[in-house]
Amino acid sequence: MSKKIMRKTVTSRPVTILDVAAAAKLSKSTVSLVLKGSPLIPAETADRVRAAASELGYVYNSRAGELRGGRSKTIGVVVNDLANPFFAEILVGVERKLVEAGYIVLMAHTNEDVDRQRDVLRIMREQGAAGTVLCPAYGTPRAFTKEVEASGMPLVVMVRTLGPGKYDFAGADNERGIYAATKHLLDAGHKKIGFLGGLTGVVLEQRLNGFRAALAERKIKFDESLVVAAQPTRRSGSEAMRSLLDMKPRPTAAVCYNDVVAFGALSALGERGLHAGRDFALTGFDNVRDAAHSNPPLTTVDIQPDALGEHAATLLLNRIQEPARARQVYLAEPQLVIRQSA
Template structure:
């Protein structure tokens, strides 16, 4: 049978003190003597007492929980964002709950609803494909503060912090062009999201500025994972002209592309240049080390935590819209085109 939850009253009765004393002691309040605090903590542990957050939230109207809703928890970039958000919120005694909507709007709506039912103090959301300003307004109208990360939603009137995706791929593509690459492919990105649209836009702007065209066979949209990157290599190798460089939407795609090239007996960083985006932990130690764009995961996490806590505590917002400047990291995976490819 399920055991009944131990209450503050039970602990108080066993120690012959008031429930108020037990509550203060468990919160380490100095109004209770250190000896009594120790006795209460020990007895609570013996009895298996678990803090009832829901009951506490009825008294304080706060749960000290922030929901973080993103599209891909497997992507190490988001793990870095989570870490930064968590580190900042931990200082304020706040816990995060992570949900993975997989770019499914219905899943996102379900997670948001559950988090609201649990009285989460606020939500940090990387919005799903198809999210509208009305969707965000519906959340805030119910009283739940929201901060957006990594992707923008046109018309949404909530704080947003993300990387400058357009400039990141513009700088990256310009670098490849400066090395002599003319046939450059781009793969990946949900093109109807702000990040997918802007990264592709930065790529196109750099190509057009250099007077270079983009072959339809060298443009592979919508894919996001390393497995999809590996599979895309077969298509890219059949393109005419075959690309001498591949710009990947993120580092996960890049590692998949490099694996696919090895499988086809081609050497990334020698036979074909490969670049990523995000600069996830470890990308500099891959073979070859990955040329990529540092996309400010730590700064995005810190700023998102600052904004959501400002909303929760009714403090002045630190920003409305914040773009984190990208930083190009040039490494081994992006050499000039080989002489025979450059001449073709």
């Protein structure tokens, strides 16, 4: 005798939040709060909602929720040089903090182009970004932050300060960090010390101030010829070191604008048959992960890039929640990490 097989009729109607509420035996408003990530709902209830949604194949449309609530969950993060591992490490910290807070990160790279930076921020405003974290490109005018503020989009500037202003800022105590690195070289007996890297801007001024202060403390005259301006890249660091090594008498040590410049300087030393830490002392700034694994490992100023990114994100989240709060400033306390290069 044949058996009749009962088949369930499959409909094409999309699963709605009402279906999830019915399956979980809860109200629509409770389900909605759970799907939005509200901390007000007990964990057991939230688990019931998520289990029901998963069973039914329901996917929460967060963008539709943003449109209904009038509040974007997208944050723009604009960096100037992704080729520099320092900014990649900062980006990791920024993104982690923002994602934990329920935001989606829209990242853009300006490649040190001020016009591109302006276009990127305009597009982010047009896309309704809830706020932006910006590391300014070289040459960004100080009035730029006022333009962004006038648009109503919350802004946090990081790493490179743009001078006086009302904007929130996350960076490091550059002067103190370079002072510590220079003092370390002076304590080791070096008197003719070069400074490699950096082109212009407030950050360079601050780092040179730290360099000068350490020299002045030992009554060593600041020599402008020992400052070799260069792009903050490996290639430019290598070229700057060659220029320094060609001087007569030759300096015995150098402070680098950042770790990437120092990596280039290390390669130039190798080309001349010199070994950092034995024939020449070298320090960096940032303490990117590669600094501990260069050849030799690099003595550098640690400002914890990953944590700096998290702090920048926190400042922006605070600003979004409390638009009228006082200006926020976070400065990482630099710590000298001594390795074999100096």
